[in-house]
Amino acid sequence: MNAEIISVGTELLLGTTVDSNAAFLGRVLAECGIGCTNRQTVGDNLDRLTAAIELAFKRAEIVVTIGGLGPTLDDLTRDGIARALDDPLILDLELEGEIREIFATRNLKWVESNARQAMRPTCGEAIENRNGTAPGLICRKNGKVLIALPGPPREFQPMVSGPVRQLLATLGNAVIYSRVLRVCGLGESRVEELVRDLMDGENPTVAPYAKTMEVHLRVTARAETTDDAANLIQPVAKEIRRRLDWRVFGTDETTLEAAVIHKLRKCGLTISASESCTGGLLGGRLTSVPGSSESFVGAVIAYTDAVKVQFLGVLPTTLDAESAVSEAVAKEMAEGTRKKFATDFAISITGVAGPGDDDRGNPEGLVYIGLATAEGTTVTKHQFGKGRESIRNRATQAALTLLWERLQN
Amino acid sequence: MNAEIISVGTELLLGTTVDSNAAFLGRVLAECGIGCTNRQTVGDNLDRLTAAIELAFKRAEIVVTIGGLGPTLDDLTRDGIARALDDPLILDLELEGEIREIFATRNLKWVESNARQAMRPTCGEAIENRNGTAPGLICRKNGKVLIALPGPPREFQPMVSGPVRQLLATLGNAVIYSRVLRVCGLGESRVEELVRDLMDGENPTVAPYAKTMEVHLRVTARAETTDDAANLIQPVAKEIRRRLDWRVFGTDETTLEAAVIHKLRKCGLTISASESCTGGLLGGRLTSVPGSSESFVGAVIAYTDAVKVQFLGVLPTTLDAESAVSEAVAKEMAEGTRKKFATDFAISITGVAGPGDDDRGNPEGLVYIGLATAEGTTVTKHQFGKGRESIRNRATQAALTLLWERLQN
Numbered sequence: 063m064n065a066e067i068i069s070v071g072t073e074l075l076l077g078t079t080v081d082s083n084a085a086f087l088g089r090v091l092a093e094c095g096i097g098c099t100n101r102q103t104v105g106d107n108l109d110r111l112t113a114a115i116e117l118a119f120k121r122a123e124i125v126v127t128i129g130g131l132g133p134t135l136d137d138l139t140r141d142g143i144a145r146a147l148d149d150p151l152i153l154d155l156e157l158e159g160e161i162r163e164i165f166a167t168r169n170l171k172w173v174e175s176n177a178r179q180a181m182r183p184t185c186g187e188a189i190e191n192r193n194g195t196a197p198g199l200i201c202r203k204n205g206k207v208l209i210a211l212p213g214p215p216r217e218f219q220p221m222v223s224g225p226v227r228q229l230l231a232t233l234g235n236a237v238i239y240s241r242v243l244r245v246c247g248l249g250e251s252r253v254e255e256l257v258r259d260l261m262d263g264e265n266p267t268v269a270p271y272a273k274t275m276e277v278h279l280r281v282t283a284r285a286e287t288t289d290d291a292a293n294l295i296q297p298v299a300k301e302i303r304r305r306l307d308w309r310v311f312g313t314d315e316t317t318l319e320a321a322v323i324h325k326l327r328k329c330g331l332t333i334s335a336s337e338s339c340t341g342g343l344l345g346g347r348l349t350s351v352p353g354s355s356e357s358f359v360g361a362v363i364a365y366t367d368a369v370k371v372q373f374l375g376v377l378p379t380t381l382d383a384e385s386a387v388s389e390a391v392a393k394e395m396a397e398g399t400r401k402k403f404a405t406d407f408a409i410s411i412t413g414v415a416g417p418g419d420d421d422r423g424n425p426e427g428l429v430y431i432g433l434a435t436a437e438g439t440t441v442t443k444h445q446f447g448k449g450r451e452s453i454r455n456r457a458t459q460a461a462l463t464l465l466w467e468r469l470q471n
Numbered sequence: 472m473n474a475e476i477i478s479v480g481t482e483l484l485l486g487t488t489v490d491s492n493a494a495f496l497g498r499v500l501a502e503c504g505i506g507c508t509n510r511q512t513v514g515d516n517l518d519r520l521t522a523a524i525e526l527a528f529k530r531a532e533i534v535v536t537i538g539g540l541g542p543t544l545d546d547l548t549r550d551g552i553a554r555a556l557d558d559p560l561i562l563d564l565e566l567e568g569e570i571r572e573i574f575a576t577r578n579l580k581w582v583e584s585n586a587r588q589a590m591r592p593t594c595g596e597a598i599e600n601r602n603g604t605a606p607g608l609i610c611r612k613n614g615k616v617l618i619a620l621p622g623p624p625r626e627f628q629p630m631v632s633g634p635v636r637q638l639l640a641t642l643g644n645a646v647i648y649s650r651v652l653r654v655c656g657l658g659e660s661r662v663e664e665l666v667r668d669l670m671d672g673e674n675p676t677v678a679p680y681a682k683t684m685e686v687h688l689r690v691t692a693r694a695e696t697t698d699d700a701a702n703l704i705q706p707v708a709k710e711i712r713r714r715l716d717w718r719v720f721g722t723d724e725t726t727l728e729a730a731v732i733h734k735l736r737k738c739g740l741t742i743s744a745s746e747s748c749t750g751g752l753l754g755g756r757l758t759s760v761p762g763s764s765e766s767f768v769g770a771v772i773a774y775t776d777a778v779k780v781q782f783l784g785v786l787p788t789t790l791d792a793e794s795a796v797s798e799a800v801a802k803e804m805a806e807g808t809r810k811k812f813a814t815d816f817a818i819s820i821t822g823v824a825g826p827g828d829d830d831r832g833n834p835e836g837l838v839y840i841g842l843a844t845a846e847g848t849t850v851t852k853h854q855f856g857k858g859r860e861s862i863r864n865r866a867t868q869a870a871l872t873l874l875w876e877r878l879q880n
Binding site (some may be wrong): 072073074075076077078079080081082084085086087088089090091092098099100101102103104105106107110114132133134135136164167168169170171173175176192193214216269335337339340341342343344345346348349350352354355358359360361362363364365366368369372373402403415416417450451454 | 483484485486487488489490491493494495496497498499500501507508509510511512513514516519523649658659660661663664667670678679680681682683689691744746748749750751752753754755757758759761763764767768769770771772773774775777778781782811812824825826853854855856857858859860861863
């Protein structure tokens with residue numbers, strides 16, 4: 063069973079958009095045991111899109127298009143499919159009703175062009191889009207399958223991870239199954255050093271991927287069934303956990319913030335935070351986890367010295383003597399936060415996000431992170447290199463790693 | 472003059488690598504005025520690679536391959552080019568000498584397979600690789616040009632930015648130049664309705680792209696020089712701004728948070744915030760802008776009722792009577808925030824991020840946003856559909872849009 067992906071969009075050819083969707087889908091195809099030998103990218107042009115679908119069906123039983131399903135005139139994928147399959151488009155009134163309902167729920171003005179999104183070939187059925195208005199399509203004709211998916215990643219990815227993956231799994235005949243072990247607190251080369259012998263295996267394979275201050279170890283096995291593949295993976299995953307210990311904070315899609323929140327909930331602990339240079343990123347990540355309100359009480363984004371004094375009780379004399387980016391201020395912030403919010407834990411972040419050093423001579427990338435608990439307060443000092451976005455993300459990740467490490471005891 | 476890109480590598484099809492190289496090259500082709508209507512991706516397979524090159528030359532005068540030039544057995548691009556061009560490979564002794572020299576300089580052991588990298592079709596000439604051992608290739612035959620480039624981005628990018636760009640500039644006869652106008656406060660279909668006649672133009676073209684509660688209008692012109700192209704774009708961009716007015720908040724890479732912060736700074740205004748369901752996302756976005764500390768003072772992430780009362784002065788009776796997700800609480804939050812932080816503006820966000828409705832019966836996706844100024848407080852009500860991440864991002868974007876709209880007066 064072979065599949066071919068066609069990415070549709072002039073913005074892909076012009077290079078203004080990097081095609082991460084095709085890679086995402088490629089991984090899912092591989093996991094479902096479906097081969098993929100060719101991929102095509104075409105612009106928003108009906109003739110070329112039609113030719114691409116026709117060519118793909120000469121090489122593959124399954125063709126998946128990405129993009130071009132929106133309401134505007136340059137969204138031509140439906141028309142291309144209809145021409146390539148020689149199957150006319152009809153207006154699906156039930157679909158139109160559903161799209162109108164989305165507009166009504168969101169209080170958006172209905173524009174007639176939106177009805178285009180309810181068009182489908184007669185052989186097509188819709189795939190629900192929970193994050194947008196354009197439904198996907200599955201068309202079956204002459205023993206071949208065409209799947210059409212919308213381009214915006216937040217609509218595309220859930221559709222692929224859900225119904226499309228289910229369909230592909232039934233079409234594929236061998237199973238390639240992966241588990242990802244997520245590691246914090248160690249660099250990629252150190253992780254590799256610790257598991258290098260496991261990386262020589264052929265089934266399962268072990269491959270490291272470096273993320274922002276995180277390493278993901280993908281363990282992949284090939285077998286006839288998912289259970290068989292999982293059984294091949296299990297002893298290797300166990301050995302990795304033995305070697306890396308608490309640093310493996312989760313598997314697959316588990317984020318570090320989710321691991322932290324779940325651990326806090328399990329231990330019945332509450333937490334609060336105060337953020338200076340990260341400006342809300344830590345709060346944003348912690349509250350991205352459903353149910354975080356059971357443990358996360360609140361935070362102060364203390365972007366000025368005055369706010370640090372007024373809301374957190376930091377002493378003006380400490381700010382004067384040590385500057386806002388100092389071990390002493392991180393300590394007072396964490397302790398003041400814990401007191402004001404009356405939580406078990408409180409974390410503070412203060413640093414120089416840049417660009418450039420601050421007016422007290424603290425270098426760009428210098429960050430202090432405080433952690434206050436009933437047993438006392440610890441402050442760690444970090445130097446995160448250059449770049450505002452990078453420094454802010456690294457500081458947030460370091461705060462979560464410190465919390466995670468602390469929660470192991 | 473038309474070009475086609477062929478990305479070579481099984482890892483691209485499997486999705487373990489995202490093809491950022493092709494996007495990079497796409498931008499350079501566009502800037503050199505060379506059209507690009509199709510792109511292909513093939514695995515490390517000689518037959519399919521050969522077929523891809525042959526197909527590409529049927530559609531384009533310039534074919535650029537990316538990847539497959541290394542020393543190992545699955546690096547097959549040279550062989551595919553030789554077969555597609557019907558021009559045998561020869562060992563270029565001068566090239567081999569240069570590669571041996573790189574190995575000597577770096578104290579690396581010479582392995583005989585490295586000599587493969589000195590092979591080229593008789594019509595080929597090498598492109599120097601300053602960051603690796605595999606040289607690129609330029610082959611000219613029958614009025615067509617083939618360019619072969621290595622896949623590792625740190626080798627690929629400097630080659631493209633340097634000698635390849637120079638060559639492409641001489642081959643291209645026009646410049647394609649784009650400006651992006653960023654629009655908030657209107658849906659994609661409504662934007663299209665307002666500028667539909669402009670989208671019929673051929674030079675410049677106007678194309679809309681939907682983002683999260685934002686629409687980007689790309690205006691692209693083709694001309695002999697960048698200045699000429701810019702002159703073609705200018706009146707169309709001006710007309711779009713006239714029709715969409717304040718909703719055009721910036722051009723090219725300007726984010727909405729950057730537009731807001733710059734406007735606040737220009738007006739000498741300060742701002743603070745209180746966030747419930749967004750949990751710090753608004754603060755995170757505002758503080759992502761360098762220099763935001765001049766206007767953004769701080770925020771309270773008020774994730775519980777108690778924090779809303781203690782830090783912001785929301786009345787417990789209002790919380791009891793109206794629930795935390797209500798117009799009244801949004802109003803008290805905004806006003807309390809403005810008072811506590813002593814800022815010109817204060818914005819509040821309270822809503823149900825889900826999953827599911829809250830225990831007071833407020834539906835998932837219901838969000839109130841308050842904006843307090845010296846002239847009074849306004850609260851707007853929103854219904855953002857389903858999905859925790861989507862609701863939180865939409866709420867943050869809506870808050871920034873309200874701020875931006877307000878700052879126009």
